[in-house]
Amino acid sequence: MIISALLTSVGINTGLCVVFFACYSILRKQPSNYAVYIPRLLAEGTSKRIPRFNLERILPFSNWVARAWRLSEDELLSLSGLDAVVFMRMITFSLKIFTFAGIIGIFVLLPVNCWGNQLQDFDVVDFANNSLDVFTISNVNSGSNWLWVHFFAVYILTGFICLLLHHEYKYIALKRLSYFYSSDPRPHQFTILVRSIPSSSSYGISDSVESFFREFYPSTYVSHVVIRRTNKIRSLLIEAKNLYKKITQLRKHNRQKNKQGDYFRLFGQDDGLIDQYGKKLGEIEQNVRLHQSENSLATEEARAAFVFFKSRYAAATAFHMQQSVNPTQWIAEPAPEPRDVYWPFFSESFMRRWISKLVVLVATTLFTLLFLIPVVIVQGLTNLKQLEVLFPFLTSILTIKFVTQIITGYLPSLILQLSLKAVPPIMGFLTSMQGYISHSDIESSACNKVIWFTVWNVFLATVFSGSFLSLLSVILDPKHIPERLAVAVPAQASFFITYVVTSGWTSVTSELFRIIPLLGSLITRPFSSPDDEFEVPSLPFHRDVPRVLFFGLLGITYFFLAPLILPFLLAYLCLAYIIYRNQFINVYAPKYETGGKLWPTVHNTMIFSLILMHMIALGIFALKKLSPASSWMLPLPVLTLLFNEYCRKRFLPIFIAYSTESLIKKDREDQNDPRMAEFYKKLVIAYKDPALLPFQYTSNTDDLFDPLLS
């Protein structure tokens, strides 16, 4: 790619960012947009929608940047919980790494790369077209001793990252523990979820749970709640909700009509419709009540139950031990927080869960593989000549320089990015069928899937330019992986620099601008009153974490190949730092709290990125005929993996379960607390399927209590 194309792309995106920032600074002050830009403050009642006009409202002041900047970690912790803190630490961690890498890259590696004249020697003709390649390692002469600079840079960066990783893991583990120590008693700490309860014809599920835990945990067992299948009720409730929406819309319409007089008598059938819908709603209401009753067949008991214990330690021992002689029965696991439970899918039998897991894994793999087709098309777009062949009528337009630059520099990654937008929701949907019991588990599993999806479909597919078979042949020939990576990865440096600028900068500013919620709000505004209930969104970790991590992977792998990527990456991270902090203050409210369980994923992805960098380095040095450097690169991945193994042993257990020591200490604290009696009372009713909550509906009032939102 030529420099001017990159500059065009950078120019467009910088412009877009500035426009987005300015628009955001104005739009967020308009009361009609409060639900889009500060839903959290609105829900908390901190801000009111007072339609008072003043000059400040139309000036693009950015005092929000200052507020986001000043937010301390403790404030963030109290605002959005430990998960948000860990998310922000992932960004600051990346900032630290790439500041260090950037200094080495720009002041040491870049001059060395420019100094070389490999490309001048060979590609005299193509020099103008490859001008960005002058800044990459491709320009260093083969066999040149200057390559040792790159060698040491790789060693130093790996060491630095490992040190930081260790420090972060330790810090977050300590945070997690102190968060646990400082927390009030929470229902999920005292609860386990038991599945695959063996059914017998003589006993009900509830009785067999009672007798099992009374027998084996006589001193610590408190009570239990059997889970019921509520899929039918849930679909009825959704139907009722839709009907209710229709009715309110019609009512509003009627009111407007009454104000405007009798101009539109044509719509007189509205009242009839309202009555009709009202009747239907009444029927559904009766139906729901019928199903909610204890003896209904539609809500028969599932073979799963929440079991409550007197102490955290008792609950922990219960899920650590295998309960029954048959390991596929009485499978216990820690219960999620009540608000975190994913009620719709309680496939309770061992075999069914196992099979659905397998099916989902196969589906995910197929999806990951088939997704390559649009990627290949996108790759085709970067090739102008191919475009001209496909669409001959475009030839005249493609000769205009500006159009050419947009197409080569901007369009490909924009299309790629748009199609990638669909991936996190699809992965989330697939994962939700895998039998997880909590939203947090689903998101964390989907997060991993999206990471691998991105590595495969964006990184590897771009690097090996596309076809599924060529990719597969690389994977199936492990001996030559470093070599082939070394040939292919540097060639795509300019593409990924553009990718950071377009996908990275745009995604993070559009995150600030919240384009889709804004559009949604603009469309629905005519039909909704300002007093309508609205949901405070939560940050979809499985969408944003993989994105940040993937930019980290690009930065690490291209650090010594094409250090020019680093300033753009740093700009992205700085934007992300300010914008996500702002969003945590104004927009997102936590939907659940895992206590920082996200970090191991971050750690593993970083280790993977390092190993990938080592592989490429191995291949590059062999290709550049500096074989001692190639051989001396071998210990580095081994050492990195050993370091990872050490961290897995030292820190990972803390993120999986709490230790006897912590649990018992925390239990002792509570022992003398007079509020515990109250807590136990609440504990027993904490886990209640929202579909089974009383369904308050009176067709005469506008007020409909919506259990699905709670």
Place this chain on the structure above:
Amino acid sequence: MIISALLTSVGINTGLCVVFFACYSILRKQPSNYAVYIPRLLAEGTSKRIPRFNLERILPFSNWVARAWRLSEDELLSLSGLDAVVFMRMITFSLKIFTFAGIIGIFVLLPVNCWGNQLQDFDVVDFANNSLDVFTISNVNSGSNWLWVHFFAVYILTGFICLLLHHEYKYIALKRLSYFYSSDPRPHQFTILVRSIPSSSSYGISDSVESFFREFYPSTYVSHVVIRRTNKIRSLLIEAKNLYKKITQLRKHNRQKNKQGDYFRLFGQDDGLIDQYGKKLGEIEQNVRLHQSENSLATEEARAAFVFFKSRYAAATAFHMQQSVNPTQWIAEPAPEPRDVYWPFFSESFMRRWISKLVVLVATTLFTLLFLIPVVIVQGLTNLKQLEVLFPFLTSILTIKFVTQIITGYLPSLILQLSLKAVPPIMGFLTSMQGYISHSDIESSACNKVIWFTVWNVFLATVFSGSFLSLLSVILDPKHIPERLAVAVPAQASFFITYVVTSGWTSVTSELFRIIPLLGSLITRPFSSPDDEFEVPSLPFHRDVPRVLFFGLLGITYFFLAPLILPFLLAYLCLAYIIYRNQFINVYAPKYETGGKLWPTVHNTMIFSLILMHMIALGIFALKKLSPASSWMLPLPVLTLLFNEYCRKRFLPIFIAYSTESLIKKDREDQNDPRMAEFYKKLVIAYKDPALLPFQYTSNTDDLFDPLLS
């Protein structure tokens, strides 16, 4: 290989077997050999060494065969424990498989193979030299529909084996549970081993263990024993033992001299020597007593302790839970039986154990790889022409037909087998440095290592005829593994048939004959009195299990390639069946009891063998130009792996730890047992390092209590 060479080999080995059987039947009745052939009965006092002569003693009656045959599983269980039962079930399991496979192989596949004329068409000249290949799949015509017979045979055998595997896993899991239920209270059920105890300058190790468990397990903690480093005492004791042996030998010598009169006054210095040794022994005795005292520096406390609990359930919860906030401290694991503890190596710190484990793994890998050199030499020996080139003086001998046949048919695998004899002890030694705390863990880990060693060094190295690099290139090119296996494996059919006959038959009859112990006894007999203490041996599982499993692997992989191997394998298994049962009755006493933990290893190896067979089948059908069969072979390994995954979930947990249900039931049974008070008293002193036991030595009596033997 030509048929006559195989027949020679079979003839020699059958002869050897008959001779061994006859010799054994006579020799075992000689009282002087009782210590070799019936040490177990001798130690139990069932048989006495009465040197009474009768005719029966020199007639080769084989009534021992009948006794071994009649032994029921329950008798075996009470004699040698569950581990012996599982070992025997491994053999009967293989017998069942290969009877089924043999029927299909001999009556269906063999005729199909002979029917073909692929080899006749191409190798007219070499036909005589390849006559064994007529019975293999190589003889079936390419693209012939008869290959579908092989295809279905593979499917049927896989199904049969999976069914049997499921049945056996279930059976043994139930056996394990019923064994647990029927067992008396055992110390190791109430005990955990804690390592990496954090040391502090103010507290001793013992105090910190006491305070930790008093704090977190106040109601169930009983007591603890801190482990002390006794390497020095151990070496002193060995020295003392050797000195004592020398003294007794000298004394015996003196006594004989006194009887014979003064012929050999030359040996008068014996008395002086005895005094000298006696003095040394006295010094050592003092030294040992000094070290054994509580405050000795030589036996400082290690950062590890056995901790005793009131109930099995309490002990189990303690090792299931992570104890401390720092996962690398207070690491708990189930304690082994007191007799099973491997005292010499208590590397107690987390890092040291981890590093020693890594070092041992690297050493094992290197050993496995370097071992190929003798294998290559052995492979060279099968090639007569190479021999003639290397040793020209042999040319005249090599022209004799009988010698040729011995060399090609017998010698190669004999040499291979002899060098393989050294592997299990070496693996056992290496594994013992890995930080395991019990003999059973060491043997089971060594067992796995020996299995992989055998698969790599005997199977793969033979198949790909030898060189390390060619092997590595196969592994690093996974796409072509089935193809290369399909070319190489059938070519070695005759070698492995001979291998079964020589290595298999010989090893199992020499197991009966106990050549090495017999030779040892013959050599040391002049120096030992019949009243000497002798050790009852235990079956070294890591030597015998891999051998049986490897023959299973050969049988499964060659089943459809060269069914001729099956009758020889069946003969081997029948021999093994009778002989090992006899050895369990007469020779081996169990050194420890793991409750059948061996079975998962057997199961995994069988699954591996199946997958290997599928790989080869995949390649063969592709090679034979029957591609639909090759594609339809693909689901089979996937299904097999799914079956394995199911078994892992359904049965494996039972072999790892007991469930709450079993533990609490068992604990309840004991609650009302009046003998429990007595048991708790014994429990506290059950774990005692033999090196710290009182060292009774008086230089005036001949009696030396030897703590190393207990």
